[in-house]
Amino acid sequence: MEDDLYIEQLEYGPMANFVYIIGSRSTREAVLVDPAWDIDGLLEHVRSRGFEPTAALVTHYHPDHVGGDLFGQHIEGLAELIGKKGMKIYVNREDADGVRQVTGVSESDLIRVDDEDKIQIGEVEIGFMHTPGHTPGSQCFRVRNRLVSGDTLFIQGCGRVDLPGSDPEQMFHSLRRLAELPDEVVLFPGHNYGGGPQQELGETKKMNPYLRIPTLEMWRQMMG
Numbered sequence: 001m002e003d004d005l006y007i008e009q010l011e012y013g014p015m016a017n018f019v020y021i022i023g024s025r026s027t028r029e030a031v032l033v034d035p036a037w038d039i040d041g042l043l044e045h046v047r048s049r050g051f052e053p054t055a056a057l058v059t060h061y062h063p064d065h066v067g068g069d070l071f072g073q074h075i076e077g078l079a080e081l082i083g084k085k086g087m088k089i090y091v092n093r094e095d096a097d098g099v100r101q102v103t104g105v106s107e108s109d110l111i112r113v114d115d116e117d118k119i120q121i122g123e124v125e126i127g128f129m130h131t132p133g134h135t136p137g138s139q140c141f142r143v144r145n146r147l148v149s150g151d152t153l154f155i156q157g158c159g160r161v162d163l164p165g166s167d168p169e170q171m172f173h174s175l176r177r178l179a180e181l182p183d184e185v186v187l188f189p190g191h192n193y194g195g196g197p198q199q200e201l202g203e204t205k206k207m208n209p210y211l212r213i214p215t216l217e218m219w220r221q222m223m224g
């Protein structure tokens, strides 16, 4: 079934954000993960590959992932996307209000999802994992042996937990959960923060200190 899956990683913007296209080669449908920064360019790119975007998937509500205003600058994102091509936005229910506030999209544009929900495009199944910590509704996407992790897990680090809505203790538990995934799962992070664009999780478990902290007590000490 591997042959039906199309996945592509694109880097956009000054914060080195990764946007993902996950598509079905048989139906030519594609979902866009964290579409932001250059919506025309992204749509053009997806269509140049022969796919039609049918939904947006959001890892969390921060403007560099969904669009909105950040440090006085406007970042294109979900609002521009659905203005050009109507589609639903899949967001964890804990981050849904944040997405509405940051982007201005309306409730009817959203599909609020929970941990272990799934969607299907062609023969490609995408599973949602709720991994709170960076934000209350941060989520990762599991596609076969791939994990699209947003700002929960980077190759060499993890998302910040000192922001409004962050919760260091939840982050610890989310990272423990990711550390239990099989070694052969390939990690596709939300930013290009070093260590390469993707990595087998077995390697990340060895090299990333945040995945190596076994107890909450040690985590608390490390996070100060």
Ligand SMILES: [Zn+2]
Residues within 6 Å of the ligand: 060, 062, 134, 151, 159
């Ligand atoms: Zn973030």
